Amino acid sequence: MPLLAIAPPAFDVDLALAYATPDNVCGRPLYARAAAYLHRDAAACLQRAIALARPLGLRLRLFDAFRPTEAQQALWEACPLPGFVAAPAEGSAHSRGVAVDLTLLDAAGTTLDMGTAFDDFSPRSRHGDATVSPAAQRNRLLLLGLMRLAGFEHHADEWWHYHLPDAARYPLLGDAALGGDGLMPR
Numbered sequence: 001m002p003l004l005a006i007a008p009p010a011f012d013v014d015l016a017l018a019y020a021t022p023d024n025v026c027g028r029p030l031y032a033r034a035a036a037y038l039h040r041d042a043a044a045c046l047q048r049a050i051a052l053a054r055p056l057g058l059r060l061r062l063f064d065a066f067r068p069t070e071a072q073q074a075l076w077e078a079c080p081l082p083g084f085v086a087a088p089a090e091g092s093a094h095s096r097g098v099a100v101d102l103t104l105l106d107a108a109g110t111t112l113d114m115g116t117a118f119d120d121f122s123p124r125s126r127h128g129d130a131t132v133s134p135a136a137q138r139n140r141l142l143l144l145g146l147m148r149l150a151g152f153e154h155h156a157d158e159w160w161h162y163h164l165p166d167a168a169r170y171p172l173l174g175d176a177a178l179g180g181d182g183l184m185p186r
Contacts, residue, residue, distance in 0.1 A: 003037035003066055003097050003177060012050050014061040014105055018118060019071065025119050026078040032185040036065040039097035042164055046100060049150035063101040063118045063160060067094035068175040070184050083157050084121040093163035096170035101160045104143050112139040118160050126157050
């Protein structure tokens with residue numbers, strides 16, 4: 001199953017891949033390089049989301065996309081938090097190439113306020129959390145609407161996570177799915 005590279009100019013997104021840097025919940029890079037990939041079905045939905053955001057003067061910033069099973073294992077070992085991090089035995093939609101973690105940018109390239117940071121594993125990250133500001137609630141609803149119209153489902157506990165509705169039908173993929181161009185450190 002081929003994974004498509006998600007990068008400009010084919011995809012008008014801002015890449016800020018958290019797991020390619022030490023600025024993530026693990027405190028170390030999980031990926032050797034900052035590259036994003038998706039299954040072609042998810043990539044098509046992402047293109048629709050990009051097209052829906054554009055007339056509103058918005059762009060998408062991607063924090064994560066395909067996550068090899070090896071990286072999912074490392075993430076689970078660092079943060080074994082059911083409900084937020086999928087246990088490797090269950091498999092993550094990210095490890096199937098059909099999930100994205102993202103936020104919205106305005107026309108100036110400023111991140112819209114979502115009330116919490118990406119990977120804030122607290123109740124405040126839930127969709128519909130009323131303890132975040134009204135502006136953050138509106139921004140979350142805007143992202144939710146764009147992504148749902150594009151064909152994604154949301155994760156109730158994470159305002160940033162979207163996946164294809166039938167994610168479990170896609171196989172789990174390791175770093176080898178990218179051939180010699182893998183993400184994992186060697």
